[in-house]
Amino acid sequence: MAQARRYAGGVDGNRSLERGIEILRAFRPGVDTLGNGEIAERTGLPRSTVSRLTRTLVNSGMLDEVRAERAYRLAASVISIGHAMRTGSPVLNEIGAMMRAESAKRRLNVGLATADRTMMVYLESIRYSPRAALRNVVAGQQVPMELTSLGRAYLAGIAETRREQLLKLFKRRSAAATKALLADVRTSISSVERDGYCAVSWQPAVLAVATPIVLEGLPVYALNMSLQNVDRSAALASELGAYLNAFAAKCKEVLASR
Amino acid sequence: MAQARRYAGGVDGNRSLERGIEILRAFRPGVDTLGNGEIAERTGLPRSTVSRLTRTLVNSGMLDEVRAERAYRLAASVISIGHAMRTGSPVLNEIGAMMRAESAKRRLNVGLATADRTMMVYLESIRYSPRAALRNVVAGQQVPMELTSLGRAYLAGIAETRREQLLKLFKRRSAAATKALLADVRTSISSVERDGYCAVSWQPAVLAVATPIVLEGLPVYALNMSLQNVDRSAALASELGAYLNAFAAKCKEVLASR
DNA sequence: CCCCCTAATTCCACTTAGTGGAAATGAAGG
DNA sequence: CCTTCATTTCCACTAAGTGGAATTAGGGGG
Numbered sequence: 001m002a003q004a005r006r007y008a009g010g011v012d013g014n015r016s017l018e019r020g021i022e023i024l025r026a027f028r029p030g031v032d033t034l035g036n037g038e039i040a041e042r043t044g045l046p047r048s049t050v051s052r053l054t055r056t057l058v059n060s061g062m063l064d065e066v067r068a069e070r071a072y073r074l075a076a077s078v079i080s081i082g083h084a085m086r087t088g089s090p091v092l093n094e095i096g097a098m099m100r101a102e103s104a105k106r107r108l109n110v111g112l113a114t115a116d117r118t119m120m121v122y123l124e125s126i127r128y129s130p131r132a133a134l135r136n137v138v139a140g141q142q143v144p145m146e147l148t149s150l151g152r153a154y155l156a157g158i159a160e161t162r163r164e165q166l167l168k169l170f171k172r173r174s175a176a177a178t179k180a181l182l183a184d185v186r187t188s189i190s191s192v193e194r195d196g197y198c199a200v201s202w203q204p205a206v207l208a209v210a211t212p213i214v215l216e217g218l219p220v221y222a223l224n225m226s227l228q229n230v231d232r233s234a235a236l237a238s239e240l241g242a243y244l245n246a247f248a249a250k251c252k253e254v255l256a257s258r
Numbered sequence: 259m260a261q262a263r264r265y266a267g268g269v270d271g272n273r274s275l276e277r278g279i280e281i282l283r284a285f286r287p288g289v290d291t292l293g294n295g296e297i298a299e300r301t302g303l304p305r306s307t308v309s310r311l312t313r314t315l316v317n318s319g320m321l322d323e324v325r326a327e328r329a330y331r332l333a334a335s336v337i338s339i340g341h342a343m344r345t346g347s348p349v350l351n352e353i354g355a356m357m358r359a360e361s362a363k364r365r366l367n368v369g370l371a372t373a374d375r376t377m378m379v380y381l382e383s384i385r386y387s388p389r390a391a392l393r394n395v396v397a398g399q400q401v402p403m404e405l406t407s408l409g410r411a412y413l414a415g416i417a418e419t420r421r422e423q424l425l426k427l428f429k430r431r432s433a434a435a436t437k438a439l440l441a442d443v444r445t446s447i448s449s450v451e452r453d454g455y456c457a458v459s460w461q462p463a464v465l466a467v468a469t470p471i472v473l474e475g476l477p478v479y480a481l482n483m484s485l486q487n488v489d490r491s492a493a494l495a496s497e498l499g500a501y502l503n504a505f506a507a508k509c510k511e512v513l514a515s516r
Numbered sequence: 517c518c519c520c521c522t523a524a525t526t527c528c529a530c531t532t533a534g535t536g537g538a539a540a541t542g543a544a545g546g
Numbered sequence: 547c548c549t550t551c552a553t554t555t556c557c558a559c560t561a562a563g564t565g566g567a568a569t570t571a572g573g574g575g576g
Contacts, residue, residue, distance in 0.1 A: 116338050
């Protein structure tokens with residue numbers, strides 16, 4: 001009857017695979033282990049189904065079983081695949097080294113991110129610190145799209161229809177302060193259109209600027225620069241913005257000739 | 259009839275989910291995009307099945323579609339999940355900072371890895387360089403288990419039955435020099451049992467030592483230290499080994515009290 | 517030490533969701 | 547414009563997957 005399509009109120013696709021992926025997603029940063037019960041709760045799937053799917057994920061090497069606590073944790077395979085994603089990314093390959101150099105030269109944080117649903121996820125985030133030992137690089141960390149310069153630059157870079165979809169999702173997500181927030185987001189988007197970048201101070205004493213990178217055949221990325229322990233000032237923002245615009249121009253040049 | 263078990267000559271599990279994961283695994287480092295045809299070749303799955311599963315993976319956010327070349331690439335979600343794995347790992351959480359400090363103090367590379375099938379995958383690899391700008395950290399990179407100090411330390415740390423399974427796999431994999439290689443592997447394992455570490459010079463002018471970390475309720479890990487641009491010498495190897503043993507002891511202390 | 521209680525796993529009848537060969541569609545090139 | 551290769555859609559078939567119920571396995575008390 002059904003032709004591998006449109007199962008109970010869904011879109012095309014393979015239900016078991018979708019559910020298996022949902023289970024993997026249930027492991028968020030900070031969550032170490034999850035038992036089948038907790039997974040069932042978080043995903044809304046029947047317990048017996050979860051039991052079978054986690055078994056499959058263990059066999060496929062995506063989950064490790066912790067027999068003692070009857071629980072599972074993400075296995076090493078997931079970072080292998082993550083690594084394949086990063087090394088496969090043409091953008092990161094081309095400009096990763098430039099980002100490091102720029103971070104060292106300007107003494108600030110430089111990041112490259114793209115969207116995962118309604119979050120921005122860093123492909124690379126180079127954290128500058130005066131002490132060399134504290135400098136570090138993070139990949140995979142998520143920050144909220146609507147609250148960050150990265151996310152707003154991304155929104156400015158994507159197709160309008162998609163942007164409006166996402167804005168609706170934010171509205172549904174945060175009950176309070178929605179109106180002001182959305183206005184803020186739109187201001188940032190205009191700022192990108194006018195100046196090439198937007199500045200947001202999402203976290204206290206951190207000033208961040210970001211700009212979109214739009215390339216044919218690739219998802220939209222956003223590039224950012226940020227400084228910790230500073231007072232937010234318009235002058236500083238426009239200085240950072242100028243650095244960012246110059247750097248982004250250099251990146252786009254390199255990427256265009258790939 | 260079939261109760262979600264033992265489909266055509268397989269073990270228990272969900273076939274579609276297994277296949278979907280296989281598709282994700284087909285994207286190895288260096289492979290940027292893959293079309294459905296190539297995926298079908300690499301995985302041995304029927305083309306129509308691949309077509310449906312890739313669509314599902316796109317809907318689930320694990321793959322990005324590149325319409326222009328009718329191909330797919332791994333999406334940002336996979337590094338989100340990879341990041342969740344790393345932050346969820348109690349071992350990396352506890353000793354990551356210590357590893358950085360040790361790398362800076364001893365001026366050498368420090369790595370933590372575990373197994374993904376027959377490969378070792380780095381949870382963290384801290385690459386020391388005299389120039390601060392060149393120091394970097396990699397996660398997810400794979401190295402062959404049977405050829406590296408990391409892999410051999412891991413083999414020394416796991417249950418004997420599992421070890422013998424893996425050794426058989428290596429035999430099947432590399433046709434040439436198998437006998438000598440396996441003897442080498444066993445020598446390394448004895449070396450771990452006797453000295454606490456093993457030394458291997460897998461890549462030219464790189465000397466590496468590694469030791470297993472075995473903890474209740476966690477997969478076996480391996481910790482390594484390595485130096486580039488050195489001549490292999492027994493004296494240097496035992497010096498590195500001593501550093502490693504001291505460091506591993508400190509790590510185990512921290513991990514025991516978690 | 518045994519028994520209860522909770523949670524995970526297995527069982528099983530049901531039937532839909534998935535399958536893969538064949539047809540259709542679509543892109544690239546002569 | 548027509549051919550060729552590749553990818554996607556179609557569709558009849560049925561095995562694979564489902565989820566509620568029964569069962570088993572842990573893990574605290576009593």
